[in-house]
Each structure stands twice: as C-alpha cells, then as structure tokens.
Amino acid sequence: MIWLPECYMPSSLFISSPFLLGRSAVLTFNTYSFTYGHNLYLCFAKFLMSEEDLDMYGYPRPHENYGCALISENVLRKDPPYSTDSRRVCEKCAEPYTVDEDGYPIEGIGKCIYHARKGFIRNRTNRHHEDVRHKCCRQEKGSPGCITSKYHASHNVDPKCLTGFITLRDPPDDGEKENNVYALDCEMVFTTKGRELARLTIIDVKLRTVFDKLIKPKGALLDCITQWSGITEADLKTATVSFEEVQRYVKKLFNSKTILVGHGLENDLRSMKVLHDKIVDTSVVFPHKYAPQMKESLQKLAEQFLQKLIQTGEETLGHSSEEDARTCMELMLMKIKEDCKQYAPKKVVNLNISRR
Ligand SMILES: [Zn+2]
Numbered sequence: 001m002i003w004l005p006e007c008y009m010p011s012s013l014f015i016s017s018p019f020l021l022g023r024s025a026v027l028t029f030n031t032y033s034f035t036y037g038h039n040l041y042l043c044f045a046k047f048l049m050s051e052e053d054l055d056m057y058g059y060p061r062p063h064e065n066y067g068c069a070l071i072s073e074n075v076l077r078k079d080p081p082y083s084t085d086s087r088r089v090c091e092k093c094a095e096p097y098t099v100d101e102d103g104y105p106i107e108g109i110g111k112c113i114y115h116a117r118k119g120f121i122r123n124r125t126n127r128h129h130e131d132v133r134h135k136c137c138r139q140e141k142g143s144p145g146c147i148t149s150k151y152h153a154s155h156n157v158d159p160k161c162l163t164g165f166i167t168l169r170d171p172p173d174d175g176e177k178e179n180n181v182y183a184l185d186c187e188m189v190f191t192t193k194g195r196e197l198a199r200l201t202i203i204d205v206k207l208r209t210v211f212d213k214l215i216k217p218k219g220a221l222l223d224c225i226t227q228w229s230g231i232t233e234a235d236l237k238t239a240t241v242s243f244e245e246v247q248r249y250v251k252k253l254f255n256s257k258t259i260l261v262g263h264g265l266e267n268d269l270r271s272m273k274v275l276h277d278k279i280v281d282t283s284v285v286f287p288h289k290y291a292p293q294m295k296e297s298l299q300k301l302a303e304q305f306l307q308k309l310i311q312t313g314e315e316t317l318g319h320s321s322e323e324d325a326r327t328c329m330e331l332m333l334m335k336i337k338e339d340c341k342q343y344a345p346k347k348v349v350n351l352n353i354s355r356r
C-alpha cells in the first residue's frame with residue numbers, strides 16, 4: 001500500500017504548485033485545490049498557537065468574569081500605559097495629553113505629528129557616513145513627522161479587564177463538517193472610545209470573500225488613520241453595519257473549533273471583542289529571519305513567498321483588510337502545500353531487486 005500523508009490527494013486532484021509556474025504566476029483558487037474538507041482543517045491545525053504563545057503575543061484571554069477578557073502580563077510587546085484618570089499617552093506620536101469626560105482630547109490639539117512608518121532606509125555613502133532616512137517619507141532621520149493630525153488618540157483600555165467579549169458556540173459532537181478555516185483582518189480607527197473596529201474582512205479557504213463591510217464606530221471620530229487603515233471619513237459615513245451586528249454574524253459563522261488565520265490577530269480579536277484560541281498567526285508561522293523577537297511584515301512575506309506586491313497604495317500605505325486577509329490565507333495554503341511535498345512519497349523508478 002502506498003503511504004499518503006493526510007493532506008495529500010490522488011494526483012488527479014493535484015494541481016501544480018505556483019512555484020512551478022514561475023515568478024509571474026497568478027494565484028488562483030485552483031492553484032491551491034490540493035486537498036479540502038476535514039483533511040485541510042487538520043493541515044491548518046498543525047500550526048495552531050499554543051496557550052503560551054497566545055499569552056506571549058498579547059491575545060485576549062479568558063477572564064473569571066463572563067463577557068470579560070484580559071491580556072497576560074507576560075506579553076512581549078507592551079501596550080501604551082493604561083490610565084484611570086484623564087491623562088493619556090498618544091499611540092501615534094507618544095506625547096502625553098489629557099481628555100475631557102467624553103474622551104475628547106483637550107490639550108495639544110493640532111500637535112499630533114508623527115512618522116507614518118517605523119523603520120529606516122540605510123545607505124552607506126562612504127566608510128564614515130551612513131545616510132539614514134525614514135521609510136515613510138524618505139526624510140532624514142530625526143526630521144519632524146510627515147503626518148499631522150488634529151487629535152492625539154489612544155486606546156487606553158485596562159489590560160486586566162477588557163469588556164464586551166463574546167465566546168463562540170461549540171459545534172455538534174459529530175460536526176466535522178463545521179470545522180472550518182477562515183482568514184480575517186480588521187481595520188481600526190480612533191474615536192473618543194479608543195481604537196474601534198471600522199472594517200472587517202473574512203476570507204474562506206477557497207479565497208472567496210465571505211464578509212467585507214465598513215462598521216459604524218460608536219464614539220465620535222478622532223482620526224481615521226487612513227495611512228494605516230485605508231479608510232477615509234467619507235467611507236465611514238457610508239457604513240451601515242453596527243458593531244453588535246458584526247458580533248452576531250461572527251457568532252453564527254464561527255464556532256469554538258473554527259481556525260482563524262491572520263497576521264498578528266491579537267489586535268483584530270481585541271477590536272472584534274472575540275475570545276478564541278484556535279489561531280494560526282502568520283507572523284509566528286513565518287518568523288523574522290534575523291530578529292526572532294520582531295515580526296516580519298505581511299508585505300515582506302507576500303513578496304518573499306508569493307512574489308506578490310501588497311500595500312502599495314500611494315497616498316495611504318495601501319492597507320486593505322481584504323488584501324491582507326487574502327494574503328494570509330494564500331501564505332498558509334502555500335506553506336501547507338510545501339510541507340506536504342516534503343513528506344510526499346518519492347517516485348521509485350527502479351528498485352532493481354535481483355531475482356535469484
Ligand atoms: Zn515620515
């Protein structure tokens with residue numbers, strides 16, 4: 001009997017890898033239809049994050065109070081400090097400021113100036129000099145920011161007590177059919193209530209968009225952070241879906257066994273207010289080459305593994321939750337397929353067993 005790894009299908013169902021098609025290959029669903037159903041679910045399950053990882057990467061974790069979540073103290077990248085009074089620290093420019101009782105900044109209005117992107121481009125001009133420029137605007141290192149926004153803003157939530165969280169229902173005992181995998185990505189905006197969900201995209205394993213909607217924020221809008229979210233104020237005015245409607249939809253579509261795929265999903269789950277532990281995080285599956293404590297950007301991973309350019313918009317950095325969620329799913333399908341190849345049975349041309 002020929003041994004087949006669990007995610008390998010007969011050759012009639014196997015369609016060649018994008019790598020075999022060359023660098024300019026267009027990725028389509030067919031390219032990836034090498035396995036499906038419960039087998040594919042099991043392939044994804046091999047990359048699930050452990051409880052320790054979920055803690056360490058700052059995912060919302062169960063709290064003793066129903067409807068609440070907490071962020072572990074062992075988290076790698078700390079959030080800006082939480083304040084119980086009106087003092088805040090801006091998440092964009094890192095300046096301190098104060099807010100009134102409704103959450104409106106009352107200090108330093110118009111003084112939120114910052115660089116759109118972290119990181120620098122370095123060019124060694126000669127032995128003694130290196131030209132270092134900001135990645136976002138190519139200005140010299142240390143120059144004033146390239147973005148000015150009217151208000152400072154921050155999330156300022158108590159990491160020990162996040163409220164309004166939902167948990168997902170258990171599937172029926174024989175519910176293998178309900179064991180689904182989805183990729184998701186959110187875009188957030190800053191309002192007087194903090195960082196609020198403004199767009200959610202959900203992609204299925206066949207790379208079909210299942211959900212992609214703008215969501216009405218609850219607080220008054222302070223900053224769309226268009227350079228990161230890709231969302232403008234005019235876009236948000238057209239939003240008709242409420243946050244509660246999104247949560248109801250998510251509760252229907254997902255269950256406690258559903259695997260959610262994304263790049264650094266901790267912030268997405270925090271803003272969707274969903275408690276879940278079946279997570280495949282592409283920033284963990286594809287660690288940074290040189291600095292394991294840092295996350296590789298989704299843009300870099302897409303370029304490196306899928307030969308695909310994303311987030312290339314000019315005015316914004318081109319973020320789109322649809323593009324990002326799709327890219328995460330493509331990365332994982334590629335990874336699973338490559339891993340399958342490693343364990344695939346090799347074709348034996350001639351065993352040459354001598355007959356005596
Ligand atoms: Zn800049």
Ligand SMILES: [Zn+2]
Nearest residue numbers: 090093112152
């Ligand atoms: Zn600021």
